Amino acid sequence: xxxxxxxxxxxxxxxxxxxxxxxxxxxxxxxxxxxxxxxxxxxxxxxxxxxxxxxxxxxxxxxxxxxxxxxxxxxxxxxxxxxxxxxxxxxxxxxxxxxxxxxxxxxxxxxxxxxxxxxxxxxxxxxxxxxxxxxxxxxxxxxxxxxxxxxxxxxxxxxxxxxxxxxxxxxxxxxxxxxxxxxxxxxxxxxxxxxxxxxxxxxxxxxxxxxxxxxxxx
Ligand code: AMP
Numbered sequence: 001x002x003x004x005x006x007x008x009x010x011x012x013x014x015x016x017x018x019x020x021x022x023x024x025x026x027x028x029x030x031x032x033x034x035x036x037x038x039x040x041x042x043x044x045x046x047x048x049x050x051x052x053x054x055x056x057x058x059x060x061x062x063x064x065x066x067x068x069x070x071x072x073x074x075x076x077x078x079x080x081x082x083x084x085x086x087x088x089x090x091x092x093x094x095x096x097x098x099x100x101x102x103x104x105x106x107x108x109x110x111x112x113x114x115x116x117x118x119x120x121x122x123x124x125x126x127x128x129x130x131x132x133x134x135x136x137x138x139x140x141x142x143x144x145x146x147x148x149x150x151x152x153x154x155x156x157x158x159x160x161x162x163x164x165x166x167x168x169x170x171x172x173x174x175x176x177x178x179x180x181x182x183x184x185x186x187x188x189x190x191x192x193x194x195x196x197x198x199x200x201x202x203x204x205x206x207x208x209x210x211x212x213x214x215x216x217x218x
Pocket of ligand 1: 006009012029035050052053072074075078
């Protein structure tokens with residue numbers, strides 16, 4: 001697939017390298033030529049100096065053949081303008097925009113432009129880690145009141161049902177890392193030593209889950 005990326009800063013350069021490594025052709029646009037210094041030596045994709053919503057630049061980057069378009073500069077407005085051009089004018093199938101301002105992110109999501117809201121993610125991650133002792137919030141869902149967390153299962157729970165960690169309306173074990181594979185637990189599955197769980201949970205229910213993990217409840 002051909003991917004056009006606008007912004008070759010901390011996020012765009014990582015995306016560029018990852019997508020190229022996975023075999024996609026990547027054209028990356030940045031207004032600052034020095035930004036391309038973030039790319040590794042020998043990077044074979046196309047780099048273009050230009051503004052992310054300039055149609056000539058976008059066409060030179062191959063937007064007409066692009067399957068995906070990622071607007072990931074540090075400017076919310078320019079990301080939205082270029083994302084809308086990509087979607088509405090060039091009909092790129094998959095378009096995403098990075099948005100810092102969490103309130104705007106929600107508005108654009110409603111307009112049908114999927115957004116990556118880094119400030120909201122950071123906020124949720126910091127709050128969850130500070131107040132609920134979870135080391136890693138993997139995902140903030142919807143308005144951020146629901147999160148996906150990853151937790152080690154203590155060996156004392158080996159043999160107990162995976163469903164013992166579920167709480168209707170509050171927490172659901174959605175996946176399990178076991179011996180290097182990630183699986184969705186079958187109904188009636190039990191824990192094994194060394195399991196790690198991925199749980200979708202309401203933020204305020206995390207403490208209760210930790211209690212259940214410690215075997216203090218039920
Ligand atoms: P970062 O915040 O580290 O991901 O960097 C953002 C990148 O976006 C920087 O390299 C900026 O030069 C670039 N940038 C900001 N605005 C624009 C724009 N309108 N068009 C193209 N690149 C931009």
